[in-house]
Amino acid sequence: MLAxxxxxxxxxVVVLLVVGLVAFSLFRFVGDPVDxxxxxxxxxxxxxxxxxxxxxxQPFPVQYFRFLQGVTQGNFGVSFRQGRPVADxxxxxxxxxxxxxxxxxxxxxxxxxxxxxYTAIRRDGWLSNFIMTSSxxxxxxxxxxxxxxxxxxxxVELGWLPSFGRGETVQIGWWTTGLLxxxxxxxxxxxxxxxxxxxxxxxxxxxxxEMLEVLRSDxxxxxxxxxxxxxxxxxxxxxxxxxxxxxxxxxxxxxxIIAFAIITETVFQWPGVGLLFINSIQFVDIPVMASYLMLxxxxxxxxxxxxxxxxxxxxxxxxxxxxxxH
Amino acid sequence: MHIKTKMIxxxxxxxxxxxTSVMASAETLRWARAGDSLTLDPHSQNEGPTHALAQQIxxxxxxxxxxxxxxxxxxxxxxVKEGNPNVWVFKLREGVTFHEGQDFTAEDVVFSFNRAKLxxxxxxxxxxxxxxxxxxxxxTVEMETEGPNPILPNNLTxxxxxxxxxxxxxxxxxPAEFDDGEETYAVxxxxxxxxxxxxxxxxxxxxxxxxxxxYWGIDEFPMEITEIIYTPIQxxxxxxxxxxxxxxxxxxxxPVEDLQRVADTDGLKVENAPQNRTxxxxxxxxxxxxxxxxxxxxxxxADVRVRQAMNMxxxxxxxxxxxxxxQSAPTGVIIPPFVNGWNEELDRYPAxxxxxxxxxxxxxxxxxxxxxxxxxxxxRYINDEAIxxxxxxxxxxxxxxxxxxxxxxxxxxxxxxxKQTDFYLLGWGVPTFDSEYVFNFLVHSTTEDRGSWNGSRxxxxxxxxxxxxxxSEVDLEVRNQTIADIWQKVxxxxxxxxxxxxxxxxxxxxxxxxxxxxxxQPHFKFLQFN
Numbered sequence: 070m071l072a073x074x075x076x077x078x079x080x081x082v083v084v085l086l087v088v089g090l091v092a093f094s095l096f097r098f099v100g101d102p103v104d105x106x107x108x109x110x111x112x113x114x115x116x117x118x119x120x121x122x123x124x125x126x127q128p129f130p131v132q133y134f135r136f137l138q139g140v141t142q143g144n145f146g147v148s149f150r151q152g153r154p155v156a157d158x159x160x161x162x163x164x165x166x167x168x169x170x171x172x173x174x175x176x177x178x179x180x181x182x183x184x185x186x187y188t189a190i191r192r193d194g195w196l197s198n199f200i201m202t203s204s205x206x207x208x209x210x211x212x213x214x215x216x217x218x219x220x221x222x223x224x225v226e227l228g229w230l231p232s233f234g235r236g237e238t239v240q241i242g243w244w245t246t247g248l249l250x251x252x253x254x255x256x257x258x259x260x261x262x263x264x265x266x267x268x269x270x271x272x273x274x275x276x277x278x279e280m281l282e283v284l285r286s287d288x289x290x291x292x293x294x295x296x297x298x299x300x301x302x303x304x305x306x307x308x309x310x311x312x313x314x315x316x317x318x319x320x321x322x323x324x325x326i327i328a329f330a331i332i333t334e335t336v337f338q339w340p341g342v343g344l345l346f347i348n349s350i351q352f353v354d355i356p357v358m359a360s361y362l363m364l365x366x367x368x369x370x371x372x373x374x375x376x377x378x379x380x381x382x383x384x385x386x387x388x389x390x391x392x393x394x395h
Numbered sequence: 396m397h398i399k400t401k402m403i404x405x406x407x408x409x410x411x412x413x414x415t416s417v418m419a420s421a422e423t424l425r426w427a428r429a430g431d432s433l434t435l436d437p438h439s440q441n442e443g444p445t446h447a448l449a450q451q452i453x454x455x456x457x458x459x460x461x462x463x464x465x466x467x468x469x470x471x472x473x474x475v476k477e478g479n480p481n482v483w484v485f486k487l488r489e490g491v492t493f494h495e496g497q498d499f500t501a502e503d504v505v506f507s508f509n510r511a512k513l514x515x516x517x518x519x520x521x522x523x524x525x526x527x528x529x530x531x532x533x534x535t536v537e538m539e540t541e542g543p544n545p546i547l548p549n550n551l552t553x554x555x556x557x558x559x560x561x562x563x564x565x566x567x568x569x570p571a572e573f574d575d576g577e578e579t580y581a582v583x584x585x586x587x588x589x590x591x592x593x594x595x596x597x598x599x600x601x602x603x604x605x606x607x608x609x610y611w612g613i614d615e616f617p618m619e620i621t622e623i624i625y626t627p628i629q630x631x632x633x634x635x636x637x638x639x640x641x642x643x644x645x646x647x648x649x650p651v652e653d654l655q656r657v658a659d660t661d662g663l664k665v666e667n668a669p670q671n672r673t674x675x676x677x678x679x680x681x682x683x684x685x686x687x688x689x690x691x692x693x694x695x696x697a698d699v700r701v702r703q704a705m706n707m708x709x710x711x712x713x714x715x716x717x718x719x720x721x722q723s724a725p726t727g728v729i730i731p732p733f734v735n736g737w738n739e740e741l742d743r744y745p746a747x748x749x750x751x752x753x754x755x756x757x758x759x760x761x762x763x764x765x766x767x768x769x770x771x772x773x774x775r776y777i778n779d780e781a782i783x784x785x786x787x788x789x790x791x792x793x794x795x796x797x798x799x800x801x802x803x804x805x806x807x808x809x810x811x812x813x814k815q816t817d818f819y820l821l822g823w824g825v826p827t828f829d830s831e832y833v834f835n836f837l838v839h840s841t842t843e844d845r846g847s848w849n850g851s852r853x854x855x856x857x858x859x860x861x862x863x864x865x866x867s868e869v870d871l872e873v874r875n876q877t878i879a880d881i882w883q884k885v886x887x888x889x890x891x892x893x894x895x896x897x898x899x900x901x902x903x904x905x906x907x908x909x910x911x912x913x914x915x916q917p918h919f920k921f922l923q924f925n
Contacts, residue, residue, distance in 0.1 A: 100805025104812065108441040109824070109836070110520035112844045116812065118514075151598055152434050152571040153578040161597075217632050224640045232636040233628050234601070338628045340600040348599065348629070351774065353805045 077377065081370040088366040092359055093133040101125075102149050102353035123149070136359055146356030150349065155360045159342060164244050165235055166334070166341030170327045172248075172257055173265030177326075178319060181269040185276025186308060189284065200273075207270035212329070216263040216336035223259060231256050233338040264333040268322045275318055279311035313380070320376035324369045422924060423622040424907075426917070427634055428647035431599045431627035436581040437555035438510055439570035441517040446553045447916045448625065451604055452494075453555035453587035456485055456504065457548050461921050463671065463733065463828070463913045465548060469499065469556055469588065470536075473548055480543040480869050487534040491611045494585075494592045497558045501530035506559035506568075508538070516570045521550040521827075523844070524866065542867030545874065549827040561586045590616065590920035591623060601626050616920040623919060638663065638902050645903040647915060651720045651777065657902040667722070668911035670899040672824040674776055675729045676769075676786070676892040678702060679817035681852025687768035687817045695765055696817065702889035704755040708793045709786060710747035711894060718781045723895035728886065729823060729833065731896045733913060736830030736878040741886065744893065752793045764794025770816040771799060772807040777897055783820055811850040814841075819850060822897070826914070830878045831865040838862065838885060853890045 103116050103125065120126045124135060139146055145155035184204075188197040210218075224232035236252030238245040247253025283289060284307055292302045331343035338344070342361060349357040432448035433440045450458070458468035469488050476482035491499040508528040511518040524547070527539040540547060562568050565580040585593045590612065591604035604623040612618075626643065628634040631650040637643045639660055649657060649665060658665045678696045679685060685694050695701050711725035727744030730737050756762060771783035780801040787797040797818070810816040825832050839846040839862045840854035861877050868874040885891070901911050908923040 098806075100803055100807075101809040102805065104808040105805060108517055109848075110441060112520065112847045113812070113841065114843050115520075116847075147577070150433060152436070152439065152582050153598075157578065158598075217636075220633060220636045224642070225636050228640055231642055232640050233633050233642070234626060336630050336633055338626070338630065338633055340597070344599065344629070351803070351805070 074374070074378075077374050081374070084370060085363065085366055089137065089359065089363055090130075090133060092362045093129045093136070096132075096353075096355050096358065097129060099350060099358070100353045102355065105352050106149055132355075136356070140360075140363070145360040148349075148354055148357050150352045150354045150357070155356045158345065158357065159360060159364065160243060161245075162340060162342045162345050164246065165339060166327060166330050166343060168246060168248060169257060169260055169264060169330060169333070169339060169341060170323065173261040173263075174268070174319075174323050174326055176261055177265040177268035177272055177322070181272025182276050182308075182315070184269075185273040186280060186303065188273070189277045189280035190303060192281070201277075204270045204273060207266040212263060212267070212332045213336050215266060216259070216333060219259045219263060220336070230259055232259075235340055260333050260337040260339050263336070264326060264330055268319075268326060271322065272315060272319060275315055276308075276311055279314060280307055283307045283310050316379055317376055320372050320379070324372045327368060328365050421621045422619055423624060424620045424645060424919065424922065425624045425626070425643040426645050426919075427626050427628045427637060427643045429627065429629055429631070429634065432602070434571065434582045435585045435593070435596065436567070436570055436579065437557060437585075437587075438507075438513075438516040438518050439582075441520075441553070443915055444627075448602065449555055449585075449587075450553075450589070450916060451591040451623065451919055452585045452589045452593055453557070454589045455552055455554050455556065456487075457551050458918070459552045459912075459914060459916065461910050461912050461918060463916075465552060469504070475543075475545075475869075476537065481540050483538045483540070483544070483547050484531075485536045485538070487536060488611060489534055491588050492609060493558045493561065493588055494607060495558075495561060497560055497586075499556070499558070499588055500533045501536050502533075503556055503559050504528070504536045505530050506562065507556045508554070510557065510562070510568065510570065511554055513569055518554060521554065543869040544866065545869055545871060546827060546829050546831065549829055553826065555587065557581075558586055590618060591620075594622075599627060610920075612920065617923045618920050619924055620919055620922055635902070645901060645907060645909070645917075647899075647901050647917070649900040649902045651722045651900070654720070654722070654900055654902075662905050663902060664905050665900050665902050666909070666911045667898050667900045668913055669724055669731060669733075670824075670897040670915060671731050671733065671826070671828075671913045672776075672822050672897045673726060673729045673731055674723075674779075674782065674820065674822045674894045674897060676705075676894065677811070677816075677819050677821055677850045678705070678890075678892065679850065679852050680888070680890065681854055682817075685767070685817045686815075689766040690761075695759070695761055695767075698759045698761075699889060700755045700759040701761060702892075704752040704759070704793055705790065705795070706889050706892050707745050707748045707752040707755070708789050708795075709892060709894070710789055711744050713747070714782055714785050715895060718778050718785050719895070719898075722777070722898045722900065724898065725895045726893050728882065729837070729891050729893045730825055730830060731913070734825045734828050734830060734833075736875070736882060741882055747789075749792045756793055756795075761794065764796060766796040766798065767818050768798045768800055768816075770807060770810050770819040771801040772804045772820065773801040775804040775807070776820075776822045779820060779822075782894060812847060814850060814852065816850060821848070821850070823848075824914070830882065831862070834862040834865070834878075834881055838881065838890065851890045853888065855884070858884055 103119050106119055107115050124132055148155050148158055151158060184200055188200055191197045220232045223230045234256060235247045236256035237250040238247045238253060239249045247257060289302060289307055292306050330341060331346055334341045334343035335347050345357065346361045428444065430444045432445040433442060434445060437449050437453050454468045456468060456470035457465045460466045469491065470485040471488050473483060473485045476484050487501060493499060505528050512522050524540045524544045525538050526541055529537050531537055567579050567581040571579045571582060583596050590607055590610045592607050594603040594605050596602045602625040606618065606621045628637055634646050635653045635657065638646045638657060654665055657663050680696045680702060682694055684692055715721060715723045715725050725744055726742050728741040769783055771780055773780040783799055783801060787799050790797045811819055811821060835845050836848045838853065839849065840859050841849050858881060861881050865874060865877060899911050899915055903909060906924050908925050
């Protein structure tokens with residue numbers, strides 16, 4: 070298992086380096102930050118000066134190398150847009166995104182599994198059919214539209230929930246949390262639903278399909294024949310056996326929840342890293358874009374690693390076969 | 396931690412303020428616009444939202460009012476020194492203190508101007524003609540310029556004064572440099588003399604200001620707001636929703652599609668005013684051949700008849716009605732009405748005349764037309780891409796086949812400064828309210844310090860000399876005549892194809908009495924509730 074981890078970590082480093090290289094080769098197409106930096110009254114002389122100051126006159130492999138050099142020394146550079154170290158900005162913004170991702174993942178998992186199990190058990194009930202049909206909305210509508218719809222209904226028309234921002238936050242060490250204040254909790258509801266709706270639908274449909282499969286299997290029939298209670302059959306025997314694919318998908322989806330928070334954050338003006346990234350693209354804030362992309366890829370790599378390790382924990386057959394050597 | 400301490404401080408201040416009976420009532424204004432200020436350092440970014448926030452906290456010597464007219468701020472009077480036309484004398488306001496208690500004196504002015512003239516300052520271009528700033532006594536400052544500079548005061552309305560002692564104490568005697576590797580104190584902290592004090596600042600999220608009860612102008616201006624909460628809301632639909640749901644009281648940048656919606660909502664209204672920004676097309680008339688066209692060995696735009704034809708082919712009223720939903724003022728010149736040099740004659744635009752334009756094209760030998768690429772930004776001006784699409788159709792009517800390339804501003808503007816585009820859309824504001832500014836950037840030949848935005852490649856040594864003379868001509872009548880002559884040349888040569896002046900729209904609660912400022916820069920000390 071240790072060898073497996075080491076191999077995966079090495080692979081991950083290669084993945085990260087490639088992501089960085091691709092990112093830097095693309096930055097040229099995003100535009101030139103110099104105009105944003107200097108404003109309307111710049112002269113040709115200014116442009117040349119700033120470009121060489123920032124190293125933008127260098128070819129992109131050189132820029133990439135310099136960035137990596139900084140990163141290995143723990144220096145992610147300074148944001149062109151805000152004039153502050155990128156590491157500080159990311160650390161300041163990360164809690165908002167992580168909280169939003171955690172709440173929407175929780176929403177997706179809890180509701181997804183519950184509804185999935187329910188629709189599998191009551192396969193032909195009208196409520197199941199209603200849930201299945203309306204869940205199509207979750208997968209087919211784009212995120213920003215769902216966000217705008219929710220804002221329209223719950224903020225503008227009903228006036229129950231705020232349409233933007235994070236509400237009041239409380240500072241705990243370097244972490245800011247909105248989960249401890251009333252306005253913070255209210256503010257997270259709409260973005261969390263917007264962000265988690267697709268994942269919830271996905272999990273629900275997956276759980277349902279797996280459950281239906283498992284419920285037809287022999288050991289469930291035997292369990293029933295043994296006279297076990299319905300509850301025990303459904304939740305101890307059936308549900309547990311559906312969880313391996315659910316964990317894989319959920320794990321991978323958690324990564325995309327964080328990565329795709331960009332759109333939700335823009336719609337709700339949620340002060341997280343996704344919004345920061347959008348602002349950075351518009352401004353061509355290369356240090357922030359590069360750091361964000363690297364961070365997201367690190368995250369995906371780590372999540373994949375954890376998912377792989379979880380398999381060992383959940384499914385004993387995997388560790389047996391690995392343990393048996395190759 | 397830092398922010399938290401500040402917030403506690405703010406809470407205490409608020410509690411103390413509430414205890415005193417100075418205030419009749421506490422009025423909070425929740426203000427939103429699309430973008431946040433980039434930095435609180437008053438000299439490191441020359442950019443709209445950045446100045447708009449700084450104007451609440453810091454003050455210039457001469458401040459624009461809500462009509463963008465200069466009024467005395469930290470200077471009470473100013474004039475050219477008797478006997479020396481190269482020197483401006485400013486009398487400073489006495490008894491002004493900074494938010495942290497320091498006295499405002501001439502030394503702070505000298506320090507701030509020198510700071511703004513440093514290499515790392517973004518404001519230095521506006522001060523290039525100043526050779527020396529000196530304190531005569533505690534409340535008199537003299538500014539010496541290279542030659543006479545009659546419009547120097549116009550350049551100073553966004554030039555904010557910092558306290559010298561505060562800057563030295565906090566090690567911010569220079570504006571932040573991009574490659575410093577560290578954040579300087581002035582980026583998130585501020586100590587000005589303005590009508591509002593900074594309470595807390597979270598970039599891109601929330602900035603809180605409180606009324607400065609020691610403000611020198613507290614009896615002169617309405618000063619009805621006690622607290623300002625400023626939140627950038629980038630997404631237009633969300634911004635409008637926040638106003639509709641009552642979560643904010645005033646928004647700038649109301650999208651034209653939503654104007655009716657906001658105006659029709661009970662308790663809300665939309666105020667508008669012509670903006671200090673003209674939208675126009677640039678055409679490369681100076682090069683011998685174009686890179687982005689199908690005519691080999693010649694530049695069709697070099698022929699003034701072709702440029703005239705294009706000018707006539709554009710139906711400005713249709714653009715106003717269809718693309719802008721009425722929210723624009725079509726124009727025939729590339730400056731808005733409040734700029735010195737503007738007159739109605741210049742503003743008159745040709746009626747759309749496709750037949751006449753075709754005849755001119757034929758006369759120029761292009762009856763079969765040609766193909767050319769049009770470059771357009773899609774995230775900079777109001778409906779910029781849609782304006783370009785409309786013009787593509789209009790050019791098609793006179794045989795010019797236009798390939799439209801619409802892209803983000805970060806890709807678009809370098810094409811203009813790099814002289815890589817032959818036909819492009821650009822918008823231009825005139826912060827100095829004088830034509831010289833436009834000439835320097837858009838009409839003068841491209842040299843090291845002038846003509847950096849002249850994508851038309853128009854170059855005429857005679858015109859260049861006239862433009863340069865504006866910088867030092869003290870006789871205003873002669874100067875205005877020169878300005879008129881240059882405009883005549885620009886119009887005759889059809890160097891640019893003007894489209895319209897943008898209109899600014901602010902949405903606000905009905906009980907707010909606040910006019911739209913042409914620079915899109917609210918000065919909240921003027922705001923009144925009714």
